[in-house]
Amino acid sequence: MTDVDALERILRSAEDIPPERAAEIAARLEKTPIQEVVRLVERSTATRAAVVLRLLSRRRSIAVFDALDAAHQADLIDALGDRAVYEFFAELDPDDRVSLLDELPAEIAGRLLRTLDGSEREITGVVLGYPKGSIGRRMSPEVPHLYEDMSVDETMDKLRRVADDVETIYTLPIISRDRTLVGVISLRELFTAEGSAGVAELMAEPVFASAHDEAEETARWFLPLDILAMPIVDDSGRLVGILTFDDAVDIVEDADSEDTARSGAHEPLQQPYLSTPLLRVVRSRIVWLLVLAVSALLTVQVLDTFEDTLAAAVVLSLFIPLLTGTGGNTGNQAATTVTRALALGDVRPRDVLSVAWREVRVGMLLGALLGTIGLGLASLVYGLDIGIVIGSTLFLVCTMSATVGGVMPIIAKKVGADPAVFSNPFISTLSDATGLIVYFLIAKTVLGL
Template identity: 55%
Template sequence: MTINQNHDLTAVIDTITQDLSDKDLVSLTQTLTPLSVPELVRTFERLGLRQRAVIFRLLSKQRALEVFEELPPALQGDLLDGLQDAEVARLFAELDPDDRMWLLDEVPSALAPRLLRGLPEAERQLAAEMLGYPQGCVGRRMTPEYVSTRFNFTVGQTLARVRERLDEAETVYTLPVLDGSRQVVGVVSLRDLLGADESAAIEAIMQPAHTAEATDEAEFAARRCADLGLLALPIVDSESRLVGMFTIDDAVRILEHEESEDAARQGGVEPLRRPYLSTPVLTLVRSRVVWLLVLAVGATLTVRVLSAFEATLEQVTVLALFVPLLIGTGGNTGNQAATTVTRALALGDVKPRDILKVLSRELRTGCALGLLLGALGFAVAGLVYSPLIGLVIGLTLLAVCAAAATVGGAMPLVARAIRVDPAVFSNPFITTFVDATGLVIYFLIARAVLQL
């Protein structure tokens, strides 16, 4: 059976669920057998914890390992809870060292020592060294399974080293070139090795090396790897000695993780870190309730502003009709600016020290947007109500857009400067600021124009 469309996958899951309910393991095995590894992974992501544990035990050892390696780390941790110690130890030992770190960062702290105890001594020592790096740094995401060469080796000697370690190395497409003290002095690609004369010296064909320190942020190293178009990035210690290689597949994985995290937090929720359909409802509630409470508290400021200008609203009740429009426009303008600058921060286009340049650009952008929207607001409100009401709406849109864009552009830079996630800090603050400040601007302009 091949799954080509979503309804096919749904049908397979319905069959699996029914087989599990009927405890018909023979039929269940027949349903699972034709499925490829990607199809099994997609199926696992849509089943419950106990269902996954039962299905996993019906797979052959090789297929089970292949499926396990492709699962998100959070689901790997869930699955380990439902397996016996011997199965857990075997699966963990079969993982690549960098994949083990992903898993150890997800499982409960009480489970981590049990996983490490099941490793051979050499692998356990290697894992301990990687765990010695702080969370979030590239030292926990690099692989120590690589092939290196020396600048005074020949191409033939280097190719022999590649063949010798081909089965155990995670990457052989980029080889770091070392000197006598293990410092990285260059890199050489497998393509260049295969195209060179075997008697040629590595020093003659190697290229300058781009490196990252093991204590650098993993996202920084991932973006560096992607921006430079590298298949692998040598990771060094503070003395430029090689300690591992950071591969492009891990870089892409980190960037996808960071993009998902930023998108979730800009929407006012915590990232799930697992597929949606395999996430418990209680976890969904916890991921959303905190920001809803924060925004609800911020909304009380809007109520206070409205109560302070209650007399103004009583004199010109039509002003109340435009409150949602002005708040919504200001909030959208601020969030657009914050999203743009947050993205620029992530790509390294701007730094916190560029705040004055960003403020200048966003102020001009906000004024331009405000002029366009304000002119439209003046025309519509002026025709429907009166020219003075149109003038109030037009001037308010101009002022609110300029203020919201300026604050929205500055907030991610301020957040980065105080070491807070810009995606977490920016949008809730902007929503609260625009709701309260925008109303104050609105009613002050109305009082001045309408002589209230």
């Protein structure tokens, strides 16, 4: 058993830890690598996590709190007590503060904001001023103001003075006196240049984004550029903040986690599984289950409509799981592929016809392969007529499901919905119902029922 596992077992009775045992646990926590302490907190309930944070030194407790997801931080607010919360909140970066505030009730968020000093409240307000989902909401406004008419020596002197108060000093935006972004320069270039050289001679053309741009889209095109940070400007081209590589990674990870959860028919938990309250786990799943249960009634209605057909050829019922499963899987494959392509920018909403035509051909090829196998196997066991029904249905179901699965995420994107919401759960239900209709219509035609 590792030291962290032993600590976790002790903390299961955290409310009853005596003072002398608390000192022992605190000493062990101080010797534990910080990444293991973060893991311990993530696996603990809010009460136990609060105990861990109180037992840590101030420096380590702030570092651990900062490493947690915003939803997890919000759960800890009540358990920690006002003094600790105010201290942790003040130490967060402005963009991380805003993420936490978004998870809190308005009354608590307002109280926390009022505890900040004037300058920290002002820069946090800059980030809060941008819409949710925009890159301005995820940037850091703590960026040094370096002007194009400064020399290298002047720039380095200023960086030394402000280094502790800004987000990064490795990628540096250069601005004009009216704060318009004109270039970028790296610390390496400044460090190796002559002190008397002008910054304007060394700076490069900037790669930048507008503060109102969509956060996920911006982060996805920024990451492949392999640069450490990128300036963010307002609608007039004035510098308002900076997006760092690690913040962009967080944005993409959050988006991917959300897409994965919704593709699996539940809402994202937004914090580690074991530390998520039980009722929140239930809430993340129940709405989707109700929606899918209601939509599954379509399949029941189809079966009821073709009850006489089933009674006349009972063997048809044996193939229902095969056909519905194949249709659902085919649609899900197409939807997942296109959803991912939309997220990466490989596919745009205006490409809907190209995607539809491509998936029609993919579905036909898949259907031809599976249909041929189904025709052969079913004919050997149940006769040629049943083989033709199964083979034809597999061909049409694959073609239809692939097309629908490819198009629906694009339609969702076009109407402003989350493509993942329109993916696997709904496509499976749609494929079940329509696939059964196709199946029974072919059976009635071929078998003369």
